[in-house]
Amino acid sequence: MLRIGRSLYRHRWLLTRRTVQIAILLAFIVHIPSYGKIAEGNLSSSLWFGELKLTDPFILLQSFFAGSSIAMPALIGALIIGSFYAFFAGRLYCSWVCPINLLTDLAYWLRKKLNIKGNMSLSRSLRLWVLALALALSFLGGTLAWEMINPITRFQRELIWFSFSGAMLLGALFLFDLFVSRRAWCGHLCPVGAFYGLLGRYGRLKVTATPTEGCDSNGCSRCVAVCPEPHVLAPVVSKQTKSVTSGDCTRCGACLDECHEGSLSMKLDLVGMVTRKAGN
Ligand code: SF4
Ligand code: SF4
Incomplete structure (x- = not known):
């Protein structure tokens, strides 16, 4: 009993954040009888408790670059989310909310278990270039460029409706992290993580x-x-x-x-x- 307690304590941050990540995912999936879902939509744009509209500020930024008109509820939702992350820390999103983190942490854990040493070296600034490219393409194409492939929303969709193309993308991302480059996606490539890193640069x-x-x-x-x-x-x-x-x-x-x-x-x-x- 004491050993279990000690082990739980030694993994207290991991266990707490997994609980939060899974609870957020379930809020979009589980249908509570006589109430419905706690959250509708997905992490890009969601409605909580039928009242509170939240918007991913990165989506809003892409909309702005794409020249779309921005509705007031979306703007307020993005300000709520943006202020939270700017005040506390932007990349809290990565380890406490984003479902892809479950996948990339699993790839890293497996990488260590299988003792995979090969590691293609990637620059950490690559993600900033991907971020700039996503915004440039949104501007040039007049569309939310990153949303066409965003694995975060795809992962959420996968959990609700299985789609082969979505599974292929997520599988490729997982295998790349596992066999090719250590923590490649979240640590070097993802523009969403880069955006939240900049947003919460001075988080307290x-x-x-x-x-x-x-x-x-x-x-x-x-x-x-x-x-x-x-x-x-x-x-x-x-x-x-x-x-x-x-x-x-x-x-x-x-x-x-x-x-x-x-x-x-x-x-x-x-x-x-x-x-x-x-x-x-
Ligand atoms: S990312 Fe931050 S909180 Fe996580 S292990 Fe590194 S220093 Fe600690
Ligand atoms: S880096 Fe991107 S994919 Fe990874 S956890 Fe952060 S937002 Fe999610």
């Missing part, structure tokens, strides 16, 4: 180091080894800074689960926000 929720004796003396770097974006932790581990400041951090909590010294925590840094404003 931060992984913060509280150096303990163990961490100071053994420098194990286990946190870096499990981090999906290892470059974000490097300045903290090398003690150049106390907290992770990069917008690439997904706030997944994997580093906190892995740090058995208790040297890392997730904190809301409101003081830093005030000092930044004063400095401006």
Whole structure:
């Protein structure tokens, strides 16, 4: 019993975020008798509890580039979502909401289990280029360019109506992550993750180091080894800074689960926000 409790504690961030991810997915799928679904639509555009309309701000940005007229409810929905991620952290979307993260985390886990070493090196800035291309194509084509292939909405559709073309795309993405390049999709290619990284660049929720004796003396770097974006932790581990400041951090909590010294925590840094404003 004690061992189970300890194991649950050591995976507390992973378990909590999987619960949140799955609950969000189920909200779109499960039909509650005499109520209906909690959420209608998909992550791009949804209606919660029959009242609250939410819009993915990246969709809104593509609509803007495509020259479409933007309806007020969509604008308000995007502002609600955008403000949340801008304030807390943009890539919370990646590790707590996006269903593709389930697939890419599975590919990474399998990659480690099968001891697959081959790794095609990709630049992390590629995703910014894909983001720029998606917006440029939206502008030139007058359409939501990324939405034609967006694996996030495809994955949601797959769960409701199986479609062969959607499954092919998701399968290709999974196999590429598994056999070709470590964390290729989310870490290097996805423009949605890039967009949320920029949006939450100054998000106040931060992984913060509280150096303990163990961490100071053994420098194990286990946190870096499990981090999906290892470059974000490097300045903290090398003690150049106390907290992770990069917008690439997904706030997944994997580093906190892995740090058995208790040297890392997730904190809301409101003081830093005030000092930044004063400095401006
Ligand atoms: S990088 Fe893209 S696909 Fe990956 S979790 Fe984030 S939004 Fe989803
Ligand atoms: S620093 Fe921690 S919370 Fe941020 S991405 Fe890496 S493992 Fe996740």
